[in-house]
Amino acid sequence: MTDEALFVNDIIDATREGIIKSYSCIECNEAGVSVQALCGNCGSSKLEIKEINNVGKIVTYTIQTVAPDPFVNEVPYAWVIVELDEKIRITGWIPFISSKEELKIGQKVKLVKSYKPGMVFEKISE
Ligand SMILES: [Zn+2]
Numbered sequence: 001m002t003d004e005a006l007f008v009n010d011i012i013d014a015t016r017e018g019i020i021k022s023y024s025c026i027e028c029n030e031a032g033v034s035v036q037a038l039c040g041n042c043g044s045s046k047l048e049i050k051e052i053n054n055v056g057k058i059v060t061y062t063i064q065t066v067a068p069d070p071f072v073n074e075v076p077y078a079w080v081i082v083e084l085d086e087k088i089r090i091t092g093w094i095p096f097i098s099s100k101e102e103l104k105i106g107q108k109v110k111l112v113k114s115y116k117p118g119m120v121f122e123k124i125s126e
Helices: 003-016
Strands: 020-025 047-052 055-064 077-084 089-095 108-111 121-123
Touching (some): 089 121
């Protein structure tokens, strides 16, 4: 396996353990959370990776009742944009949400251990 593939696997493994890793590019300072081995801005492979807090708040969401293939057995769920405590926004989803009464904007959430696709969050209390 190439270094890039090992690197990507490492981030996917971390996500499954409920760990979020962020990157910042040493060349251009681009920062984010993503499963990638190269900077999304300049293509550099000189990325600094660190583990960050897996807690954030819901910025916006949509409830999915019809889903693409990997999620077909998961409906209904909420597709969410979460702003992490470190001010980085990421997308993920929360299982078993079927109505707007069940999820508020600003709800605190954290990434949980999961072998399902994508980043799975759950509601936590303040
Ligand atoms: Zn860069």
